[in-house]
Amino acid sequence: MSPKLSNRPPKHANANFWRTEKAMLWTITKKQLLVNLLSYRFVVGFVLCQVLFVLATVILVRDYEERVKAHGEAVSRESKKLDEVKVYSDLARGMSVYKPPARLSPICMGFDKTFGNQAAFAYSRAPELEVGRQEKNALLVALRSLDLVTVIQLVLGLLVLLFAHDAVSGERERGTLALSMSGPLPRHIFLLGQYLGGMLTISAVFLVGIFFALLVMIRSASVQLGGSDWLRLGLIILVSLVYLSALYLLGVVTSILSKRSATALVILLFFWIVFIVIFPNLTSAVASKIKPVPARGLVAQQTANLRREFWTGIDQNARKTLPRPAHKWEFIAGRYVYGGDLPYPIRLGYAPREIMEWELEGLQRFLPLEIEYANRMHEVQAGYERQLHEQAATARFLARISPAWSYFNAVSGLAGTDAEAYTTFLAKARNYRLQVLNYLSSKDGLVSYRYFTRLEPSRFRTTAELELLQKQGDRLKQEMGKDWDSVPPLDLRDLPTFDHAPAPVATAVAGVLPDVVLLVFLNLALFLAAHVCFLRTDVRAGG
């Protein structure tokens, strides 16, 4: 007979308690990791994910290189245009600023390509949201591109569910759960071990994939990641793990509640299709119903009406109150205007004093009016954009029901490819337009002769004076000067420069905090649910 044992735990038992639980936890974790690593689904999933990670990165890095090149060319074109500015109207009539491609767009493309990278503006036009010709609100859903985040969201998400669906039900079906639980193994330790083992497996697939993707990225000369980019990347990896963990826990809860692994798998596949694939479109549709926006054509019509009203107005006004003075065409050179009869000049190389004064009067009357109309058109457009944003915000709020879209919101925010990044760029461009207009005012280059001519008013001559010069042979030609090609460009070195840097990491983190908190909370809630369900579950095979 074996010696009688006490029914009270020995004194040293409590001291050994944590050590024993830790040892058990590590045993379960190691076992689950090994079970997963030895499975076919791991081999297939691992290979598939690595191929997709590398393929997606290669494609998107190439795309990024092309976009960086196109951006460089556009910026240099714009700079060249500035070198050819002869009068201030050249500047006022049209400028463009460009948003550089987000350096982490090969990781998460988000909205980086949805709106283009250019914001064009003029004194008469504020930069507008480039929503394209489509009626659909482009802010609603980022077009799916095969980037790393899509691979994580869809493919790795599916793999996680495949690993998690039998984390408990599979053990129960095999009978290994009953055998494990027949010993002094606390249920929470088993559950935690299964979770950690599963997450280590998923993390291995994910981190190896990210490693290969980064290798591909840093081999490209165009991708130059700075310190803040690495920090963002670290946060993206962390958020990705939180997302994958939420999915794994969802799988575990389903696995606990399902009597059979096959049932759990069917439920989880249904979840994957509905919440990860279909859901964003569904939320867009719901948001469109809750927060409808007027048809884009209607807005375009309103702005077109305002434009027409302005031009009709100034045409009638000019005809009635500003008839062109009598003149001789041979005394006018290098004249570019909006309409032949309108005193609304763009460039004027040379003209008699009467014409110069007539053009200036028109300019003084019409240019402020056009700016006013531009502001009115912008108000119409801004109102429309506000509605688009409200609709998109509603859709994003609803989409948070799906962890996949909370994850997308968080990662695109960290990568600087969310819709917010574009609207920030647009706001900066709008602000820059005002800076340029202020600059023009400060140079007396907006409603003055300097707007359209390089001729100093002291050199203006009347038609009568010019007729006299005409009689003196070459004197008129000398007086009228050179053509525009030979006029030197304006010195614009003090023109404010446009600088669009991505939002600082702290701002990006603050922006994505609600989504990250939601994912963390989901993890905690699911782990708690798994724990509660597992405490009540029957561990016997067929139980």
Add this chain to the structure above:
Amino acid sequence: MIEAKNLSKRYEDGVLALDALNLKVEPGEIYSLLGANGAGKTTTINLFLDFIEPTAGQALINDIDVTKHPLEAKKYVAYVSENVMLYASFTARQNLDFFARLAGKCDLKKEDHYRVMREVGLPEKAFDQRVKEFSKGMRQKLGIAIAMIKDAPALFLDEPTSGLDPKAAAEFCETLIDLRKRGKAILMSTHDIFRAKDLADRIGIMKEGRKVMERTREELTYENLEHLYLDYMRGGIGAEPQGVSA
């Protein structure tokens, strides 16, 4: 070591699976529960393993109430099911090591694993073979090896020889006899009257959740167990009062 005191279990659907069972298994003793399907044999074992909670009564292991202190009680328990199912992709040794570690045996060496597998009669070549290639007999042997390596004083065996060929069953019984010699208290449920008679020190016949008869090995020298069993199953003999033992 193993004791049931008025142990009862009524399931949520109202079925009384176990009705005031009393039994005691001392160290170095094999107690065999005989009975038809649904008699309450497996329910009894499940109650001792804390897989289900009793409606009334107590299941005690080493005087520890399983319901009140399940983890403490299960430190003294090893279990072999009717159909030992292990991690198919693991080798026999990996399975053995895993379950031994769960029982707190973390410092065992490869030689210790091999020794136990030899003791239960597993062929050497199977030690590092994946379990998915094992026959049912080999799995049962590995199951008993797992129970042995835990070195637990109380063993619960649920139909352990079910589906085994006669040779494998005989080998299995030899192992049980060896475990009895080592002072283990063994509670075994079985359908096999002859195996029970050969092995058990005491036999309890279960019918419809009640222990209707209990006999010691000595008592059975003068009685025919098969006839007794069949009579009880046919309902020809009234149930003995509970708690009666030889």
